[in-house]
Every structure is written in C-alpha cells, then in structure tokens.
Amino acid sequence: MSKIVVLGAGISGHVAASHLRRKLGKEHEVVVVSPNSNYQWIPSNIWVGIGRMKSQQILFPLKPLYKKKNIGFIQAKAMSFHPEGDATETKPYVMVEYVTGSEKGKQEKVSYDYLINGTGPKLNFEATEGLKPGTNKAYSVCTYTHADEAWGGLKALIEEMKNGKKAKILIGTGHAKATCQGAAFEYILNVEQELRRHKVRDMAEITWISNEYQLGDFGMDGMLLSYGKKSMESNEMLEMIFKDRGIKWILGAGVTKIEDGEAHYENLEGEYKSEKYDFAMLIPSFSGHGFKAYDKNQEEITEKLFKGFMIVDADYTAKPYEEWSVKDWPETYQNPSYPNIFAPGIAFAPPHSISKPRKSTNGTEIFPAPPRTGMPSGITAKIVADNIIDSIKGNKTSLKHKGSMGNMGAACIASAGYGTFSGSGVSITTYPIVPDYEKYPDTHGRQLGKTFGEIGLAGHWLKLALHYAFIYKAKMKPFWWLIPE
Amino acid sequence: MSETAKISGFQRFVMRNPIIQFFKFIILSLKVLIIVAGGHGGTRG
Ligand SMILES: Cc1cc2nc3c(=O)[nH]c(=O)nc-3n(C[C@H](O)[C@H](O)[C@H](O)COP(=O)(O)OP(=O)(O)OC[C@H]3O[C@@H](n4cnc5c(N)ncnc54)[C@H](O)[C@@H]3O)c2cc1C
Numbered sequence: 001m002s003k004i005v006v007l008g009a010g011i012s013g014h015v016a017a018s019h020l021r022r023k024l025g026k027e028h029e030v031v032v033v034s035p036n037s038n039y040q041w042i043p044s045n046i047w048v049g050i051g052r053m054k055s056q057q058i059l060f061p062l063k064p065l066y067k068k069k070n071i072g073f074i075q076a077k078a079m080s081f082h083p084e085g086d087a088t089e090t091k092p093y094v095m096v097e098y099v100t101g102s103e104k105g106k107q108e109k110v111s112y113d114y115l116i117n118g119t120g121p122k123l124n125f126e127a128t129e130g131l132k133p134g135t136n137k138a139y140s141v142c143t144y145t146h147a148d149e150a151w152g153g154l155k156a157l158i159e160e161m162k163n164g165k166k167a168k169i170l171i172g173t174g175h176a177k178a179t180c181q182g183a184a185f186e187y188i189l190n191v192e193q194e195l196r197r198h199k200v201r202d203m204a205e206i207t208w209i210s211n212e213y214q215l216g217d218f219g220m221d222g223m224l225l226s227y228g229k230k231s232m233e234s235n236e237m238l239e240m241i242f243k244d245r246g247i248k249w250i251l252g253a254g255v256t257k258i259e260d261g262e263a264h265y266e267n268l269e270g271e272y273k274s275e276k277y278d279f280a281m282l283i284p285s286f287s288g289h290g291f292k293a294y295d296k297n298q299e300e301i302t303e304k305l306f307k308g309f310m311i312v313d314a315d316y317t318a319k320p321y322e323e324w325s326v327k328d329w330p331e332t333y334q335n336p337s338y339p340n341i342f343a344p345g346i347a348f349a350p351p352h353s354i355s356k357p358r359k360s361t362n363g364t365e366i367f368p369a370p371p372r373t374g375m376p377s378g379i380t381a382k383i384v385a386d387n388i389i390d391s392i393k394g395n396k397t398s399l400k401h402k403g404s405m406g407n408m409g410a411a412c413i414a415s416a417g418y419g420t421f422s423g424s425g426v427s428i429t430t431y432p433i434v435p436d437y438e439k440y441p442d443t444h445g446r447q448l449g450k451t452f453g454e455i456g457l458a459g460h461w462l463k464l465a466l467h468y469a470f471i472y473k474a475k476m477k478p479f480w481w482l483i484p485e
Numbered sequence: 486m487s488e489t490a491k492i493s494g495f496q497r498f499v500m501r502n503p504i505i506q507f508f509k510f511i512i513l514s515l516k517v518l519i520i521v522a523g524g525h526g527g528t529r530g
Contacts (some may be wrong), residue, residue, distance in 0.1 A: 232490070240490045331527040379525060402527035409520035421503055427513055429520050436528070450520055455492075456500035458509035462517070484522045 002028045002392045005094060005112035007032035009062055009076045009231035011042070011374050012345025012381035013118030015485060019307055019385040022070050028392060031072035035099045035109060037061055039474055040144050043374055044467045046186045048147035048345055049281065050194045052418040055144035058467075071082070074110065075100055078119065078289075081305055082109075083338040092340070114388045116345040117310050118381060120406060121286030124175075130258035131174045131284060137261050138174070138280040141187055146269075146334065150281055154191065157279045161200035163279050170263060172209035174282030176254025178220045179369040181210055184283050185238075186414045187424075192245050193424070201246075208242065208249040209263065209275060209282075213358055213365050215239055215249060218412070219368030221355045223430055224444045226452040231443075234428070241426065242418070247435060254366040266299030270361030286369065304335075310343035311335055313462040314351040321356050326406030326436040326445075328352065332385050332399045339397060342384040345377035353432055360458060374470075375410045376433060378485030379403055383404065406434040409450060413463045416455070425459015428452070 003025075006017045009032050022032045037058040047053040066073040076096040083092045091111035098106045122138075123142050125131050133140040139150035160166055171188040173181060195201040207217075215221050223234045241472055242249060252268035264274045265284070287321030288308040295301045305311060312335060315328040328351040335341040354370045372380075383401045390398035409431035416424040429452055435445020442450075473483040492500070499505050 238489060240492060241490055244492045310500075326528050329528065331529065375521060379521075383525075403525040404528045404529040408525035409523060411517045411520060413517070421501075424500065429517060429521055431523075452516070454509065454513060456509060457503065457506040458513050461506070461510050462513055465514070479514070484518070 002113040003111065004028070004030050004114040004116065004388060005110055006030065006032045006116045006118055006119035007034070007094065008120055008347070009036065009039055010118060010120045010377075010452065011114065013122070013376040013383040014039055014120060014474055015378045016116050016344065016385040017071055019382055019481070020389065021069055023389045024392065026070065029072060031074060031110065032062070032066060032077055033074045033078055033094070033096050034062070035075065035077040037063060037100070039077055041467060041471050041474065043463075045144055045147040046142045046190055046415060047142055047418055048420065049139070049141040049150040049154070049187060049208055050190045050195075051151040054430075055148050059144055060471070065475060074098075076108070078291065079107065081291055081293040082151055083293065083305070083341060085111075086294070086296055092338070093403065101273060113340060115125060116384055117341065117347045118345050119289055120346040122289045123284050125284045125289040127285045127287070128175050128255055128258060131282060132253070134366070136258045137278060138258050138263075138282055140284065141183065141281060142283065144200070144217075144414075151478070153279055154194075158195070158198050158200055161195075161203040162198070165203065167204045168276055169206045169273055170205055170209055170277035170280040170282070171206070172282060173211045173368070174255045174258070175285035176211050176266070176364060176366045177369050178211055178283050178285045179371045180283045180286070181212060181218050181368060182371065182373065182412050184281065185218075186416070187281055188247060189241070189245065189414070189416040189424075190418060190428070192247060193419075193422075197422075206247045207275065208247055209253050209255065209265065210249070210251055211254055211368055213252055213268070213356070213367065215242065215251065217355055217356050217368060219353070219371040220430065220433065222434060222444070223428075223446055223451055224448065225428065226448050231448060232453065234453070241455065252366055253362055254360070256453065258282070266360055266362065266366070266448060268360050268366055270356055288349070304337040305341070307349040309349035310341075310347050311337075312348045313342050314349065316349070316351050324352055325434070326404070326434050326438070329404045329406045329434050331402040331404045332387060333380055342388070344380035344384045346372045348380075369409070370437045372405075373412060376405055376408060377483060379408060382485050404434070406432050406436050408433055413459055413466060415460060415463045417443055418458065419460070421457065422462030423457055424455065425457070425461075425463050427454040427459040427462060
C-alpha cells in the first residue's frame, strides 16, 4: 500500500489527485492538503472582476467531492518538509497546520510514500510597497475574493463616471519581475468593453503598464504567429488590438511602490516615474512559499529542495541568455535529492526566465518571470501522477512519462470582452512554450502554424466552453478524464 | 518597427459575425485540441 500526499488543490494538485485516484486501487491512499476549502477555476476570475460572473460560478467545495471519490482531504497548509522523517517518525513527512475550525493552529505530521508539491505561487504583494488588494485603489484578480473586490471598486467607479467623473484606469504588472501578463491583458480588454457597455468609455483613459520590453512578450520572449494568411509578431498583434481599443501603454516598467491612486515605477531607461489612477489592477510578483526543509537530525536542508520554488530535474547552471537551451527545462518534475518528491505546475523552480533578462540603466532587473499557465500546470501534474502510478504498479521507479515545456504546446484563449454576441477573444497558441531555437531557428524557436493568433467572437465562446468543460472535469463528473488537460 | 496594422472594417465584420464565428469556433476548438492532445515529451533525447 502506498500513500501519496498532494499539497495544494489548484489546477496541478487537483489534476494529480484525480488521476491518481482514478488509476490506483483502493488499497492506496491519496490525500490532498490545501488551505482553501474550495476549488476555483482561476482563469474565469477576470469575469468575476468585471461583474459578469459570480464567484460562486467559478468555485465548488472540495470536501464533499473528495469524500465521494475516496480522496483524503486535510484543510491545512504545509509548513515544513521532512523528507527523511525524524527521530520519532521513520517515514518522510510534511508538517502541516490546520487553518479552520476547532483544530485551527494545530500542527500535524502527514507522512507519505510519494509527495506532490502543487502549491503554486505565493502571491507576493509585499514585494511591492503599498500593493495590497483592495487598498490604495489597487486591486487584483488572482483569487475569487480579490476579483470580487476588484468588481466592487470598478462598479463604484463606473457609477462615478456615469455622474461625470473622468477616470484613469491602470492595468498590468505590479512588480519588476511579475509574470502572468496574459491575465492582466484579458482583464484590461474586458474592462474596456464593460466601460463601453455601461456607456462611459469616453470618460476613461485606460493604460497598460508592464515589465515587458515589448507588448505581447507575455514572459515568453514574444512570438512569431500565423495570423490569417500572414505571419505577425505578437507585439504587432497587441499593438493593433490596443490601438483599436484606444488603450495606451507603458513598457519596461518595474512598479516599486503604490500610494493612494499613484503607481511609482522605474523604467528600463533608468527613469523614476509615476502614474496616477482611479482604479488599478496590478498582478503581484509570484514567489515560492518560503518553505523550509529538514533532514532526520533536524538539520536544515532547504537548499536541497528549494530555490525559491521547488528544485526539480532542470539544469540550474547559471549561464548567459545566449547559452540558454530548451534542454535546461525539466521533463519529469522530480526532485533530484529525494526521488519521491515532485513539483508540477507553478511550484517548480524554472531554470531561468524565458524572456530575455534586461536591466535598467540603474541595474534594476526589469523583465517578466516565466509563466506556467493552466495547461502546462495540468499536463505536468498528469505526467507526475502517471509516473507515480507506474512506479507503484510496477514496484520500481518509472519516469517513462516526460513533458518539457520545450516540447509542449499551450493555448492562451484570452477573453477580450464578455457577451454571447458582443464578446471577443484573442486566441493564441504557442508550440513549444519554451522556444527551441535549434529545431525552429528561423521562426523565433517556435513552429509556425501551431503558433497562431485569432481575434473574434469565437475566442470568447471557446473561453466560455473551456470554463464549463474544466469545471465539469474538476468535479470529476462521468468521463471527466476524456477532457484533456 | 513596421507601421501598426489596423483592424479593417471587413476584418471587424468577420470577427463579429456569429455565423462566420461559429465555423471559426469549430476550427479553433479542433486546432487547440490538436495542439494540446498532440502530445508532449522530453527534449534531452
Ligand atoms: C487571473 C488569472 C487568470 C488566468 N487565466 C489563465 C488562462 O486563461 N489560461 C491559463 O492557462 N492559465 C491562466 N492563468 C494561470 C493559471 O491559473 C495557473 O497557471 C494555474 O492556476 C497554476 O496552477 P497551480 O496548481 O500550479 O497553482 P494554483 O492554481 O495557484 O494552486 C495552488 C494551490 O496550492 C494551495 N496552497 C497554497 N499554499 C499552500 C500550502 N502552504 N500548503 C498546501 N497548499 C497550499 C492553494 O490554496 C491552491 O489550492 C490565470 C491566472 C490568473 C491569476
């Protein structure tokens, strides 16, 4: 009998737990440890943030589902890792702390045979002074509670605009090394469309602020896309969209400080500037959770497990951008020191960024961290689950399933406005996610055709279809596994 | 940098026309499915 403990019930943790449960017999135990009682389909938060979806529509409680499916659930947060056990516990374990109810604050050792760390990112608002969702007129849409607050702020501003107020709206990244530009991109276009729907678009100046060197970098060094019969750089496509929507932009901006209605930033030219706003949505930097790890003698061994995020089978050798290779990226998400520990999704430490690192003339690093979107998070989680399943069934370690982000496609179906017939979407697919310059030297490391862009209503419908399909899948309804990650 | 492309009136019509977009939706869904279900693997040989 094996016990697999999954930390986190986000896209990666939940995907891993559901596949493990489906394919492993009852004699094996699958336990999920997560502080949030709900599963949330994060990509739809942008619609919660414009009031077109209620947060209840994007979430469901995990406990009843896990009970029904025979998956253990501990509503707690992981605190520290003990991959060798200790003097009293021979098995490896994770120290967890309960977060609700009468047991709140209680710590417990949760032992495991296999551990999957699917804890995603820490939303590191503290890294930017004054950036706290719901304060200083700045918001986030990274969780459903943040998105609810954002809609509250936006709704109030729309009412003021209806009464004649001219407003400035600022949307983008709130830190010099933030990632997840795609979410902010979706949100800015949705906000723009909502202002038109409320007939106050002419009262608002909307500005995109980002740490990207060019529009459409998305933390992926931009891309050359097939667009209709032409090919087009992603920056050209975004420029076209922003101009069409009357959205201004500020690039190469590392936001350093937020004050009430004012964002201070440094740009790549080394200038210190600020931008006033009446409503802002700024994505914070993502960091590791600051977990510590200990060996059986309680000596700290954090550096064996973490490099901010969790260390996996990547090549972490420091080298200049010109020497980066697609082979640096992990394939199995296994920790090299402890082979029974894995980290899919955002929880793994990337070997380096994908975008070219840039510094301001003052030496401040201003460039996006590498994104790990929903699709690779799900795919990497399934790879990890499949390897663990094979290892348990075959009674010996198996790492047959591999999936590097350098040999994996991703689709970013970005909503550009909500509405059955008035909606729009910008659909961008990329193959591979991490450019492979050896394989595709003439097309910026990506395969044209599989890397394409489309704009139109169909994108909105697809994003909505994915919302329903992925919530169906997450609820583990009949034949859920037929829906790909 | 080349001059920014503009979304023409015809392109806008295509982007918003529900009938054309219905067919685009089918094609787009299949293309995305092919890319996602098209497999993945290692890079180190
Ligand atoms: C607004 C927004 C829109 C997005 N839109 C898209 C999109 O359209 N398409 C797309 O592909 N991707 C999108 N993404 C990205 C996508 O949501 C992420 O890639 C994905 O959620 C990452 O999955 P994950 O499981 O690694 O992390 P998460 O989904 O963040 O899950 C982490 C889990 O770990 C839990 N956890 C945290 N701390 C602990 C702890 N100490 N112990 C135990 N558990 C813990 C959390 O509660 C959570 O359940 C979007 C992201 C945002 C913020």
